[in-house]
Amino acid sequence: EAGVVQSPRYKIIEKKQPVAFWCNPISGHNTLYWYLQNLGQGPELLIRYENEEAVDDSQLPKDRFSAERLKGVDSTLKIQPAELGDSAVYLCASSQTSGRPVNEQFFGPGTRLTVL
């Protein structure tokens, strides 16, 4: 069975440009997560979806970041405009549900963003 798929794996852009990341979760997983991982740090949750509903977006910088999960499957995370400080790895994860009992979160390989 395929794992969590993310694209692109790497992206280099100039500041003020827009950028988008795509994630396809494991089939049948209702919950999808986007995490931000800065260099030398652990991931931090940006947004969590239950099906197509964003149930926790408290850590998403809404002035420049947006996300969507149409039809409750694939998801796209967008940054517009990008800033130098956005250089990081963006991880996508999925799980069957986010309630209890706790289900394992499966992670994709991430997208490494470099903003010049």
Add this chain to the structure above:
Amino acid sequence: AQTVTQSQPEMSVQEAETVTLSCTYDTSENNYYLFWYKQPPSRQMILVIRQEAYKQQNATENRFSVNFQKAAKSFSLKISDSQLGDTAMYFCAFMGGTDSWGKLQFGAGTQVVVTP
């Protein structure tokens, strides 16, 4: 708010030897889960082991075991018979709290280097 602290930035161990990674956390919750994730250079986070706070018995998964001390809020990982493939960043993570189920909170990570 919960915090997760990993005080060892890097640990080196020889093949076949044992290494122990430390993790402490701060929470006022009584029901929670603790995890250890491995992140190799490929960046894909892989779940190593998990512990449910209400279980007193320490979790084990093959060569990986934990020492869970709930009163001390300590959750260390022991890797026995270390192998070259164990070289990776290891992250301790917490999940718990009424409003935070599904949200993993990670420590800063410990780089483990296994040498021949």
